[in-house]
Amino acid sequence: MHIVCLHIQVCKRSGLGAVFIVCVCVCVSGVYPTHVDYRGLTVERSGLAETLVMSLALMENQLSVKLRLLQTLQILSRTSEVNCSLMLRVQAAQKICFHMSECDPSGPVLFRCSEILWNLLENGSREEVTAQLSNPDCIATLKEAFLNQLLNGFRHYDRQLRNDLLVLLSLIASNPNAPLIESGFVKHLTLIVTFPELKSHNPLVRNLKLSFNHEDFEMKKLLLNVIVVLSRDLAALQLFKEGRVMLGLMLLIKPRSPEPRSRCSWTPGQQEELQLQALACLISLAPLMLDDYMTCQGNTLLLLLLDWCLQEDSFSGRGHSFHGSGGRGGKKAQMRYCIRVLRSVVSLDLEALRQDLCDQGAIGQLLGTLRWFIGRPEAEDAVSLEIQIDSQFILSVLCEGDMHRKELFGSDGVEILIQYLSLDAALIFSGLGHNKLLLSTVDCVWSCVVGCFGTEDVFVAGGGVDLLLQRLQRSPRHMLIVLIGTLLELCESPRAVTRVQCWRGERDLTAQQLLLQIWRSEEEEMGITRDRHVVIADVKRHQDEPSSTSSSRDVSSAVRDVWENLFANIYCIFWKLGFEQLSGLSAEDLITLSIIRRYLDFKVGEVLHEVSAELLTEGATPVPSDEEALKSLRQVSEDTVKTVRSLQQSILGRQQQEELQEEKLLYEEIGFTHKQREIAAEAWRTYVARTSNYSVMKEFKRLREECGTSGPDAPSEPALEGPETQHTLSDQ
Structure with a gap:
């Protein structure tokens, strides 16, 4: 028997729909069956899937035929993208969803419909399926089916189907136009997501029983994921506040003790995974629900959790799921997410929250966290580096601009920063992330050390200035501005200035010579031209040299240049070191130093040029007195450039004379020897x-x-x- 023809006939009898699938099977000698791929391609070209979807409306009262039809659609959509596209073209997702709430004593209709929707999601357009299911009637149907399976389902099969429906609702929640709040689903969700941590007299959860098996555990994780997706909606956040979702999350992240497990509770591994996922939820929800976060004493609970993570003998499960990447078998994953939550709330400009953290001893505890990683071989992986970087960022935010907190940072914090500044230079360029750690360390020096005289003295005495100069000599260009800026702030202290003047680097390089080299490198990057002797080549061009490539006219480019490159910081450092008390400089260094010395004068010239160019562009004609004043100021600026050029030429002339004298002495010595x-x-x-x-x-x-x-x-x-x-x- 071989299939040679496939025909679909739809007809109506006595007002009832019926579908007849007529297969003409003929046994012909010498004829072989066609390949399964060919038969599948023939079905796709025939448009059978589209026809079957449209025929669902004729099967309202014929349950057995409807089940056969749904089973056929399930098979056709299982692997074929073409069939799924044809089905979606006739609103298959929406039509299938409408049948999920129909009375079905045996339950296969709901199962078939959910399987078809999953096939459409996997093989069709997910955006199209989500858009079709965002219909209010579809959401109501899915919600009703989910609650029915939650409250009345008791078999393993029922729990799996319940979780599948929850995933569908999660995908719909990603659509901002889906009316989930209007359907009442979010209000029910807030009750379910906090169960069993919070007790409620609501009829929905009063008689709800959980078996704490794998399916219930998966449902709990799915519920936590849904509230993060829904947190984008302000109306949903209000419902979360009414449902005490923040309190439920705080109970989940509470440190667990190694107590014997009761039958009606999660296993230690499940508790740990839920703890990590609750922390991941808090990263998004805590900044949006700060009032609830502060009411639930979130700072205190997170610091207790951080202290629990640092205890060597505390309990550690084996769960973690994907949230435990890089920290399995320990508590590094909990520490990572705990620090992430603290960073998310500290980043908000809320002084009351920061003060509460400091009152709870956060500065000392974060320093303890950093000290815990120093010297440990496991501190070199990506997760450990992220924890250290985030901890330093939190310290920087807490201590910035507050003298008392900088004093709390104290000598212990300085000692830790000096150890981080002493990192091996090879690690900085290893690509593991130590360059970010160095940047966060320098930022921590800037925020936690600079400005507090006692802390600065400890930092200078511990060799911190020497370490900054060493990093300055070996670091790439994008890190120089942070290092030089920090060094400039430290040079407010006379002790730091003395250390800078006495420092010697590789090849006996002084700090002044290093800064001059950086200045010349920055000029090359900026495209500022000099002749082959590093002398100002053109007076007019140097005066009119563009400072920035930005075309924004809200701020003068000459002024913007002050904070966009290193020139201003290097000038200020030399101003603090003194321009006269310098020795051991070559002619090239002296020529560069002459430019640095008149840096502000050159800036005035650039501003005057911009004013003149702007007046010319706008077609404005200044009054004679203003024009004369502007001309005089420009002439002064040109004279300044000429003066510097003359000084550079005299320096170059002295160098040439010295070279000639040395050459003459050398020739005399050679003649005497001959x-x-x-x-x-x-x-x-x-x-x-x-x-x-x-x-x-x-x-x-x-x-x-x-x-x-x-x-x-x-x-x-x-x-x-x-x-x-x-x-x-x-x-x-």
Whole structure:
């Protein structure tokens, strides 16, 4: 028997719909069955799935035929994207959903409908399915089916179907236009999500019983996920406040003790996973529900949880789920999410919340967290680095601008920061995230140390300034502005200025030379031109040099330049170090220093140029007195540039003179050496001649005798008696 024809006929009899699927099967000798892929392609081209969806309206009172039809749609939509697209084209998701609330004693209609919706989500357009299910009637149907399975379902199959319906509702909740609040689903959800942590006399949960099995555990996690999705709606947040959702989350994150488990409770692993997911929910909800967060004493509870995480002998389960990535088998995952929640609430500009944290001892506890990671081999992974960076960020926010909190940070905090600044330079460029840790450490120095004289003295005495300069010498360009800015703030202290002046880096480089090198590198990055001797090449062009590529006219580019690059900070550091008390600088350094010294004068010239250009652009003609004043100021600015250029040329001239003098001395030394070599060579030739030629030796003896009898006024003879004299002259 081989299928050779497939035909669908829809007809009406006596007002009742009926579907007839006629399969003509013929046994033909020598004919082979077609491939399953070909048959599937034929069904897709026939539009069968679309026809079956439209025929659902004819099956209102024929349950057995409807079940067969739904089963066929389930099979057709299981793997075929084409069939799913055809079904969605005729509003299949909405029509299937309407049948989920029909009276069905045996229960397969609800199961078939949910399976079809899942197939449409997996193989069709998820956005289209969500849009169709966002209809108020569909949401009411899904809510009714979910509550019925929640309250009346007792089989394993019923609980799985309940969770599937909850996932569908979660996907609908991601659509901002879905009327979930109007349907009453969110109000019911707030009661269910806090069960069994909070007791309620509401009829919905009064008689609700949980078996605390795997399906109930999955439902609890799905409910926590739904409230995060719904938190985007302000009306939903109000319902969460009325339903005490924040209190339920706080009870979930409460540190657990290793007590024996009762039958009506979660397992230790499940408790730990719920604890982590509740913390993940608080990251989104706590900033949006600050009043409830403060009422539930969230800061205190989070700090207690953080202290529990730092205890070596405390309980640790084996759950974690995906929230425990990087921290399985320990409490690092709880610490990570606890710090994340604290960071999310501290980032809000709410002084009362920050003060409450400080009153609870958050500064000391966060320092203890940082100290816990120092020296541990497991502190180098991504999760540990994230915890340390977030902890330093929280400390920076708490201590910034508050002298008392900086004093609380104290010497213990300074000691920790110095250890972080002493990180191996190889780790900074390892790509593991230590560069972010260094930036957060420098930011912590800026916020927690700078401005408090006692803390600054401890930092300077501990070698903090030296470590900042070492980082300045080895760090990439994007980190320089933070390091130089922090160094500038520290230079308000005379002790820090002394340390900067005494510092020596690699290749005996001084701090002044390092800053001059950074200035020249920044000029190259900014595109500021100099000639080959680093001298100002064009007076007019240097005066009119653009400071920034931004075209915004709300702020002067010359003024914006002050906080967008390093020039202003380097100028201020040199102003504190002094421009006169510098030694060991090359001509190139002195030329750069002459530019730095007149930095503010150049800025005035840039502002004047911008004013002139803006007046010209707008077509405004200043009054004669203003025009004369502007011209005079521009002339002063040009004279300043000329003066600096002259100074640079004089420095360059002195360098050339010094180089010529050194070259002359070198040539004189070379000439003297050649002269001595010639004398030694002549002495050697004379010695050889009078020792190898008898006539020469007799003549030499005669001359010697004449010199001996000529008296004291006779010319003396050079004492060249042998090879030893030659070697002596050569050595000279």
